Amino acid sequence: MRAPAAALLAILVALGGVVGAREAVPTAQDPVAARRSVELARKLRCLVCQNQSIAESNADLAVDLRRQIDEQIAAGRTDAQVVAFMTDRYGDFVLYQPPLKATTVLLWAGPALLLLLAVLVLRRALRQQDETPAPAPLTGAERALAARLLRGEATAGRDEAR
Amino acid sequence: MIPEIGQLALILALLLAVVQGTLPLAGAQRGVKAWMALSRPLAAGQLLFVAVAFLCLTWSFLGSDFSVVNVAKNSNSQLPAHYRIAATWGSHEGSMLLWVLMLSLWMQAVSIFSQSLPREMLSRVLSVMGLISVGFLLFLLLTSNPFERLSPPAAEGNDLNPLLQDPGMVAHPPMLYMGYVGFSVAFAFAIAALLGGRLDATWARWSRPWTTAAWCFLTLGILIGSWWAYNELGWGGWWFWDPVENASFMPWLVGTALVHSLAVTEKRGAFKRWTVLLAICAFSLSLLGTFLVRSGVLTSVHAFATDPARGLFILVFLALVIGGALMLFALRAPHVGGGGRFEMISRETFLLANNVLLIVAAGSVLLGTLYPLVLDALSGGQTKISVGPPYFEAVFVPLMSPMVFLMGVGPVARWKQAALPELWTLLRWAFAVSLASAVLTPLAAGGGSWGLRLGLFLAIWILAATVASVRERIRNFRGAVHERLAMQPRAWWGMTLAHLGVAVFVAGVTVVGTYETERDVRMAIGDTVEMGGNVFRFDGTTEVTGPNYRAARGTVTVLRDGREVLVLHPEKRTYNASGMAMTEAAISTGVLGDLYVSLGEPINARSWSVRIYHKPLVTWIWSGCVLMALGGLLALTDRRYRLRSTQQQRETAVTSAA
Numbered sequence: 001m002r003a004p005a006a007a008l009l010a011i012l013v014a015l016g017g018v019v020g021a022r023e024a025v026p027t028a029q030d031p032v033a034a035r036r037s038v039e040l041a042r043k044l045r046c047l048v049c050q051n052q053s054i055a056e057s058n059a060d061l062a063v064d065l066r067r068q069i070d071e072q073i074a075a076g077r078t079d080a081q082v083v084a085f086m087t088d089r090y091g092d093f094v095l096y097q098p099p100l101k102a103t104t105v106l107l108w109a110g111p112a113l114l115l116l117l118a119v120l121v122l123r124r125a126l127r128q129q130d131e132t133p134a135p136a137p138l139t140g141a142e143r144a145l146a147a148r149l150l151r152g153e154a155t156a157g158r159d160e161a162r
Numbered sequence: 163m164i165p166e167i168g169q170l171a172l173i174l175a176l177l178l179a180v181v182q183g184t185l186p187l188a189g190a191q192r193g194v195k196a197w198m199a200l201s202r203p204l205a206a207g208q209l210l211f212v213a214v215a216f217l218c219l220t221w222s223f224l225g226s227d228f229s230v231v232n233v234a235k236n237s238n239s240q241l242p243a244h245y246r247i248a249a250t251w252g253s254h255e256g257s258m259l260l261w262v263l264m265l266s267l268w269m270q271a272v273s274i275f276s277q278s279l280p281r282e283m284l285s286r287v288l289s290v291m292g293l294i295s296v297g298f299l300l301f302l303l304l305t306s307n308p309f310e311r312l313s314p315p316a317a318e319g320n321d322l323n324p325l326l327q328d329p330g331m332v333a334h335p336p337m338l339y340m341g342y343v344g345f346s347v348a349f350a351f352a353i354a355a356l357l358g359g360r361l362d363a364t365w366a367r368w369s370r371p372w373t374t375a376a377w378c379f380l381t382l383g384i385l386i387g388s389w390w391a392y393n394e395l396g397w398g399g400w401w402f403w404d405p406v407e408n409a410s411f412m413p414w415l416v417g418t419a420l421v422h423s424l425a426v427t428e429k430r431g432a433f434k435r436w437t438v439l440l441a442i443c444a445f446s447l448s449l450l451g452t453f454l455v456r457s458g459v460l461t462s463v464h465a466f467a468t469d470p471a472r473g474l475f476i477l478v479f480l481a482l483v484i485g486g487a488l489m490l491f492a493l494r495a496p497h498v499g500g501g502g503r504f505e506m507i508s509r510e511t512f513l514l515a516n517n518v519l520l521i522v523a524a525g526s527v528l529l530g531t532l533y534p535l536v537l538d539a540l541s542g543g544q545t546k547i548s549v550g551p552p553y554f555e556a557v558f559v560p561l562m563s564p565m566v567f568l569m570g571v572g573p574v575a576r577w578k579q580a581a582l583p584e585l586w587t588l589l590r591w592a593f594a595v596s597l598a599s600a601v602l603t604p605l606a607a608g609g610g611s612w613g614l615r616l617g618l619f620l621a622i623w624i625l626a627a628t629v630a631s632v633r634e635r636i637r638n639f640r641g642a643v644h645e646r647l648a649m650q651p652r653a654w655w656g657m658t659l660a661h662l663g664v665a666v667f668v669a670g671v672t673v674v675g676t677y678e679t680e681r682d683v684r685m686a687i688g689d690t691v692e693m694g695g696n697v698f699r700f701d702g703t704t705e706v707t708g709p710n711y712r713a714a715r716g717t718v719t720v721l722r723d724g725r726e727v728l729v730l731h732p733e734k735r736t737y738n739a740s741g742m743a744m745t746e747a748a749i750s751t752g753v754l755g756d757l758y759v760s761l762g763e764p765i766n767a768r769s770w771s772v773r774i775y776h777k778p779l780v781t782w783i784w785s786g787c788v789l790m791a792l793g794g795l796l797a798l799t800d801r802r803y804r805l806r807s808t809q810q811q812r813e814t815a816v817t818s819a820a
Contacts, residue, residue: 038680045548051404053550056397058745058763096550103545107533111526111557118518125436126506149364151278 033073040069040082043096053096165230165309168218172309175211175262176299178204182292186285190358198285205273205288208295209266216263219308220250229315232256232308238321238739240710248331249322254456254472255308257335261452262298264336264343265291272347272372279368286354287347294346297479305472321710321739330390338383338410342448344376345417349445352438353487356494361434366427369441371803373424377417378794384410385787393747398758398775400674400783403554408531409451415524416444419517421794426513430577432504433514435495440517442491446484447524453480454531505579512572519565526557559616566620566668569661570627574634588634592626610676617672624665628658653800660793667786673779680776682762686769690721694776696757697721703761703770711735711744716770718748718759732772734761756780 041055046062054062065086072082086094098104182204189197219232223246228234236253237246251260269291276284302308351369355361387407392400401407420440427437453476504510530549537545574588600619604610635654636646683691685700692698701717713735720728730748737744747760755778762771 034682038682043550043552045550051402056395056399063763091546093546093548096548097552097556098547098549103537103541104533104547107529107549107553110529110533111522111561114522114525114529115518115561118522122514122518146364149280150367 033070036079037066037069037073040073040079041066043083044086045094045096047090047094164218164221164225165227165311168215168222169307169309171211171214171218172259172299172303175208175215175266176296176303178208178211179292179295179299182208183289183296184292185289186292187289187357190282190285190289195281198281201285201288201292202273204292205266205269208292209270212259212263212266215308216250216259219256219259220247222309223247223250226319227315228317228319229312230308231310231312234312234316234319236320236322238319238710240738241319241322241327242709244332245322245327248326251335252322252326252331253308255302255306257339258298258302258306258456259308260335261339261343262295262302264339265295265298265346267340268343268347269295272350276368282358283354283360283368286357287350290350290353291346294350294483297483301472301475301479305475319739321737324711324735324737324740324742324744325394327710327737327744328390328394330386330394334383334386334390336383337379337386341376341378341380341383341417342410342413342451344372344379345413345441345445345448347372347376348420348441349487352441353490356438356490359494359497361438361494361498363428363431366424366434366437367802370421370424370428371798373417373420373441373444374794374798377414377421378791378798380410380414380417381787381791381794384414385784385791388787389784392780393749395745397760397773398747398777398780400780403530403551405531406455408527408554409454412524412527412531413444413447413451415520415527416440416447419520419524420444422513423517426510430504430510432510433517434498435491436514436517438491438495438498440521442484442487443521446480446487447528449476449480449483453477504577507575507580507582507585509572509575509577509580512568512575516565516568516572519561519568523558523561523565526561527554530554530557559613563616563620566624566664569664570623573631573657573661574627588630589627592623592630595626596620596623607677614672614676617668617675621665621669621672624661624668628661628665632658651800651802653797653802656793656795656797656800658793659796660790663786663789663791663793665786666782666789670779670782670784670786674777674783677778678775678780681774683772683774684765684769685772689769691772691774693774695722696776698759698774700770700772702768703764706733708735710739711737713746714761714764714770716748716759716761716772718772718774720750720757728757730757730759732759732761734764751781753781754778 038055042053044054044065046052046054046057046059046065048061049057049059052059052062054065056062068085069082072085077085083095087099092099092101098107100108182201185197186201186204189195189200221227222230222233223237224243226233226237226239226241226246228237232253232255233249236256237249241249249256251257269288272284272287272291276287279287348369351365351372355365384407387410388400391402392398420437420443423433423437423440426433453473456472456476530553534547534549537547570589570592571585575585596619599622600615603618604614632647635650636643639646639649641649679693681691681693683689685691687700687702690697690699697720699719699721701719703714703716706713706715713733716732716734718730718732719726720730728750730750732748733746735744735746736742745760745762747758749759750757755776758775758777760773762773764770
């Protein structure tokens with residue numbers, strides 16, 4: 001029963017629904033496979049486009065590669081095997097998530113290194129704060145001057161002294 | 163004739179900028195009042211000439227003067243009038259002219275609103291901005307003349323890139339550039355303060371509203387860009403970690419850190435050096451963003467310029483500006499005194515921690531954006547890699563999650579010294595509520611990822627912690643609740659609103675990321691697809707003719723319980739001049755979610771491939787950004803920035819204190 005149904009479906013697809021099917025035909029048949037296919041396609045770069053994944057692009061190459069992914073999933077390949085197939089053909093450039101290699105160590109370790117550096121600098125700055133004496137409180141005259149400066153009445157201070 | 167007037171106006175603007183960048187600066191150093199007095203009229207003159215040049219270019223576009231290279235390349239006689247105006251900044255040359263126009267506008271605004279500043283300070287600020295203006299005007303005149311003539315004139319223009327023919331193009335670049343260029347004000351204030359040796363709370367108060375204003379514009383600019391991509395690109399994404407997006411996102415991250423750091427410098431006198439450094443970094447990243455997008459080193463939809471001379475010019479300019487600023491910083495910063503002291507647990511520390519996380523995040527985005535370029539260059543083109551969303555998400559979420567968590571703690575922590583037990587007492591309910599919703603919601607919804615739990619926790623956490631902070635804030639005031647709320651300063655309300663915006667944003671991102679559904683189907687006339695209680699029926703396509711395109715216009719009827727509730731018209735356009743095909747999605751926007759339909763490819767005469775999405779809470783993403791920008795605007799209207807009206811009060815307050 002199933003096989004003839006699938007055959008009928010295939011004919012319907014081939015005819016483009018001219019027969020007047022009510023329920024639309026998914027472009028991919030199996031929803032789990034379709035999900036996997038989209039997830040994979042999102043991680044792969046369309047090589048002829050301007051920074052689009054092949055899931056997003058409608059370029060011929062992207063359409064072709066999406067079909068490739070569908071076929072390979074249907075053939076029972078794992079995600080890793082599909083990705084390997086793509087990198088064998090197009091190199092690492094096709095991957096939006098660059099693999100960890102000697103050339104990309106800095107890329108992947110960079111954020112952690114930056115964070116470490118920032119924390120170290122921060123700690124040093126906080127320690128320095130402890131060592132510097134607190135600034136003397138403002139005198140009355142300085143307060144009055146500050147008030148005038150805030151209002152923009154005076155242009156006093158260091159600059160005027162010149 | 164008109165283009166020549168524009169060209170002349172640009173040259174005159176350059177001459178004024180040269181004077182403005184030198185004389186008032188020298189005047190401030192040597193105390194020559196007459197030289198300093200030049201800065202304001204010069205700023206006005208520059209705005210006049212740059213505006214004339216800009217209008218001349220707009221005029222050439224409106225009149226479709228194809229004897230101008232720029233117009234011939236980026237416009238078309240069929241292009242609708244509003245896109246002809248937008249095409250003024252659609253090209254590389256035009257967008258640089260827009261940059262200079264924005265710079266002149268900011269300069270004039272400083273000249274008007276900062277008249278109360280000490281003369282030296284104002285002269286230095288305007289001079290520094292004048293120097294930046296010199297760089298960009300030279301860049302325009304030497305490498306990217308927008309008025310270059312074409313002889314003989316073209317009979318017809320090439321048309322504006324169809325991707326850019328969207329209402330987003332009218333608003334996105336001006337907003338974004340207002341933000342980018344707005345950071346030049348913060349930068350100029352920082353440099354002026356370093357030059358003058360006066361780096362104190364007063365300086366922070368002066369430059370804070372300018373920074374907030376620029377940040378608001380940048381937030382709006384990025385949000386419009388994101389919304390535009392969602393509408394125009396046809397697959398319903400809202401952020402792609404495209405290098406060009408990153409170029410605008412880095413200044414935003416650093417700008418956000420700067421806004422918060424300035425708050426500490428103004429209130430507590432602390433973090434002075436850090437704040438100055440951030441001001442320099444924010445503007446440097448704006449320049450770098452311009453360089454990345456304009457030099458064409460990135461291959462992406464926005465980079466329409468590929469000329470090494472331009473790249474070299476901006477690179478040298480970048481080195482001069484950033485290098486010069488950092489050198490000045492290195493010379494002067496050691497002499498800047500420390501500020502108010504604070505303990506390990508205090509609002510200062512929380513803000514500092516958030517600053518660090520924001521900066522590391524910006525640094526990581528920079529790393530991910532430049533790494534492929536550097537690797538490519540170092541390996542002589544042998545090693546090409548792509549760094550995309552998987553990388554940025556892996557880096558960004560761990561950095562931003564603690565940042566967002568601390569956002570709940572900071573506003574209730576005391577300045578100078580806070581106590582953890584006290585914080586716990588204030589926030590324990592907020593913590594319990596957010597934890598409970600993070601655990602229970604996925605259970606109720608029948609499952610969910612860890613990302614969903616984290617996102618929910620953070621969104622509810624900010625919301626609940628904000629409620630706690632409002633309660634704590636008004637506890638010590640008298641009167642009815644609404645009176646006590648009305649007593650709070652607008653700056654504080656601004657912060658609260660902006661933080662709530664982050665909660666809304668996080669909720670939107672989380673929910674749409676988890677519950678978004680997508681169907682990719684081929685549909686013949688009469689076919690239906692069911693998704694989330696909605697039935698989509700494809701009623702075929704008709705041919706329509708637009709002003710400068712032809713399109714297949716689909717009709718998709720949405721039925722709920724058998725009744726027709728909505729008709730959507732996605733289009734597939736082919737533009738006449740370029741022959742480029744564009745997908746125009748049909749979107750039904752709702753508070754709870756969007757229905758998004760876009761036409762793929764025709765399969766045969768009667769059927770099409772159609773993509774249908776349900777995107778729950780997707781509008782919350784942009785609403786959150788709008789709230790952030792509104793928060794900034796509200797803070798800008800705080801009474802302490804309206805100096806003159808409160809002069810009397812402040813004087814009495816200070817005298818009595820003394």
